[in-house]
Amino acid sequence: MTSMPALKPEAAPILACTVSRDVQNFDLLIEDMEAELGESWGDLTFADALLFLRQPDAQALEFVAIAMDDEDDPSLPLIRELIQTAKSQQIRVILIAEELSPMMLHQLLRLGADDFVPYPLPEGALREAVARLRKPVAVSPVPPVEAPPAAVPGGGGRDGAVLPVHGLAGGVGSTTFAVNLAWELATIDRKAPASVCLLDLDLQFGSCATHLDLPRREAVYELLSNTAMMDRDAFLQALLPFNDRLKVLTAPADILPLDLVTPEDIGRILDMARSNFDYVVIDMPSTVVQWTETVMSQAHVYFALLELDMRSAQNALRLIRAMKAEDLPIEKMRYALNRAPGFTDLSGKGRAKRLAESLDIDIELWLPDGQKPVTQANDHGLPLAETAAKNPLRKELQKLAKSLHQINQTAAATG
Numbered sequence: 001m002t003s004m005p006a007l008k009p010e011a012a013p014i015l016a017c018t019v020s021r022d023v024q025n026f027d028l029l030i031e032d033m034e035a036e037l038g039e040s041w042g043d044l045t046f047a048d049a050l051l052f053l054r055q056p057d058a059q060a061l062e063f064v065a066i067a068m069d070d071e072d073d074p075s076l077p078l079i080r081e082l083i084q085t086a087k088s089q090q091i092r093v094i095l096i097a098e099e100l101s102p103m104m105l106h107q108l109l110r111l112g113a114d115d116f117v118p119y120p121l122p123e124g125a126l127r128e129a130v131a132r133l134r135k136p137v138a139v140s141p142v143p144p145v146e147a148p149p150a151a152v153p154g155g156g157g158r159d160g161a162v163l164p165v166h167g168l169a170g171g172v173g174s175t176t177f178a179v180n181l182a183w184e185l186a187t188i189d190r191k192a193p194a195s196v197c198l199l200d201l202d203l204q205f206g207s208c209a210t211h212l213d214l215p216r217r218e219a220v221y222e223l224l225s226n227t228a229m230m231d232r233d234a235f236l237q238a239l240l241p242f243n244d245r246l247k248v249l250t251a252p253a254d255i256l257p258l259d260l261v262t263p264e265d266i267g268r269i270l271d272m273a274r275s276n277f278d279y280v281v282i283d284m285p286s287t288v289v290q291w292t293e294t295v296m297s298q299a300h301v302y303f304a305l306l307e308l309d310m311r312s313a314q315n316a317l318r319l320i321r322a323m324k325a326e327d328l329p330i331e332k333m334r335y336a337l338n339r340a341p342g343f344t345d346l347s348g349k350g351r352a353k354r355l356a357e358s359l360d361i362d363i364e365l366w367l368p369d370g371q372k373p374v375t376q377a378n379d380h381g382l383p384l385a386e387t388a389a390k391n392p393l394r395k396e397l398q399k400l401a402k403s404l405h406q407i408n409q410t411a412a413a414t415g
Contacts, residue, residue, distance in 0.1 A: 013060060017042040018096075019049040019082065020067035021075065026119060029067055032126040046078045053085045063133055065126075067119065070099045071383035074308035080111055087112040092133045096121070109343060116344055157391065160197070160274040161300045161408055164282040168306045168315040173338040175202075175283050176374060177305055177367070179211045180394065182281040183383040185399035186245040194405065196321055197239065197277040198248045199269070201295075202285040203258055206251025213381025214240045216253040224252065227265040235272045247277070258289045266291040270298050278408070288319070293328060301404075302332045303365075307339055308352055316359055368392040 015037055020026060023043045033041050044052060052058055064086055066079060086093050098119035109116065115129045116224055163181070167174030180197065186196040200206035203224075209216050223230060223238040239247040249269075273280040281294060296302055304319070306312035316335075323330045335356075341348025356363045370384065370393030377387040384394035 013040055014042050015040045015060070015062045016064065017044055017049070017052075018065045018067055019044050019046060020096075021046065021072055023067065024094065025069070026067045026098075026368070028121045029065065029126070030120070032121055034066070036127055038131055046075050046082065050078065050085060053082070053089060053091065054396040058089055058091065058354070061091050063094055063114075065094045065096055066113075067096040067098075068100065069097070069119070072097055079108065083108060083111045083113055094126075094129050094133070096126075118346070122346075136394065158195070158275055158278060160195075160277045160280045161404070162270060162274060162280045162282065162295070162298045163301055163303065163404070164284050164295050164299050165303045165305065166284040167286045168319065169311045170286060172305045172307050172312060173367070173374075174286070174305045175207050175211060176378060177303065177336065177338070177397070178281050179208055180383050180397045181401060182246055182279070183242075183385060184398050185279045185281070185405060187385065188398070188401045188405050193245065194278040195248050195276070195335055196279045197273045197283065199273060199280060199282045200249060200251040200274075201266070201282055202251055203260060204251075204254045204285070205255070205391060206283060206285075208248060208283050209240075209250035211378050211381065212242045212246075212248060212383075214242065214248055214250055216250050218253060220250060221252045221256070222252070222262050223249075223269075224265065224281070225255075227261070227268045230268060230272065232276065234273065235269070236276065249273075258285060258287060261291060263291040263294040266294045267298075274298070281403075288322065293326070296328055296332060299329075299332050301334050302329075303334050303336055305336045305338050308337065308341065308348065308355065313355055313359065316361070320359065320361070333361075334362045334365065335361050336367055337363045338367045339369040340366040342368065365396075367396055370394070 016033070018026070018029060018033060018041070020043070022045075023030060049064065053064075064082075068075070068079065072079070074224050081094050093113045093115075095113045095116045097116065099109045110194050114133060117125045135220050142152060163180070164176040182198040185194055187193065198208060200208035208214075217238075217240070223234060233247050236247075239249055242248055270280065284292070284295065304316070306316055320330065322328075323333075340360060341352060352363060352366075370388070370391045373388035373391050374384065374393060377384050378385060384391050385398070388394060
């Protein structure tokens with residue numbers, strides 16, 4: 001371990017430094033820094049760090065590890081300034097905190113700290129945090145959209161991306177996900193807005209109409225009961241507009257048997273939707289039906305929502321087994337954990353990791369708990385963007401929509 005103010009331009013470059021009131025109070029941190037970086041790190045006090053981060057030499061740093069405990073309350077304004085200065089210099093920040101109040105930790109994380117590790121350091125925790133910082137940021141949790149070899153029938157001249165959403169248990173938020181994803185896609189590019197269609201294929205208990213305060217019409221039943229005679233005008237007339245940006249095929253007014261429609265019926269509806277819209281978001285029933293395979297075959301990405309509970313785990317396992325047995329395109333599945341554990345909930349994150357390992361899946365979307373504002377938005381019949389724009393769940397869905405839109409535009413430009 002080296003003292004930063006006494007550093008000389010020697011062989012080992014300084015890649016990181018600890019910042020604390022007195023690093024000797026964090027002996028485990030010293031050991032882990034030496035194990036991870038050897039001699040390529042230094043130590044600074046809060047005041048010295050603020051001066052150093054403003055110098056050109058600081059540009060070589062990969063990260064700073066700010067170590068603090070409950071005796072550092074008087075230094076909080078300085079620590080806040082440190083984090084902001086580091087972020088302005090594009091230097092990553094790891095918080096090492098001992099007995100810090102959740103409110104204080106939350107404030108520091110909101111300022112831009114990249115990771116958090118509790119002290120005393122769990123074995124390997126610092127190494128994992130550094131590995132996360134060094135890991136390249138993924139462009140998107142979904143693969144590029146591939147254009148089909150032939151034009152999609154339906155007369156609209158488009159070839160929309162199909163994005164089904166399937167809840168693996170009741171109440172996991174699949175309709176909320178589908179409705180808000182569709183709205184975010186419809187509004188993500190205000191200069192050149194994409195055309196988006198939301199299909200509620202939960203024929204018995206679909207609630208997209210409730211989430212968007214839309215009426216249920218007999219025209220939907222008429223369309224579903226005779227898709228062979230459906231043309232472009234009939235399909236578009238069955239859709240309802242929401243705020244002039246989104247078109248919605250609601251669930252029928254009455255409860256209908258799920259086998260009312262055949263795979264051929266669903267295929268015609270998807271072909272028509274794809275040919276007339278850039279994106280087709282589908283709210284699927286939680287039940288697997290005979291036309292589920294039809295949707296999966298046309299899907300570009302198939303979102304599966306689950307929660308951190310036993311019923312979701314069991315249902316996910318059963319679905320995976322069924323898909324493998326029927327040789328369905330399981331590679332299209334993208335798992336989303338709703339009401340995911342927060343950034344500092346290490347116990348919850350550990351449970352989620354064990355869940356993914358036991359199912360042999362990757363949880364690629366971690367959706368935060370939007371809490372009461374989500375229920376209120378659904379009851380008022382409005383997307384989260386209209387009622388709670390700063391809600392963490394809304395922000396995550398907005399990021400996903402932006403990522404999907406960028407990929408789709410890139411695929412269109414190169415294809």
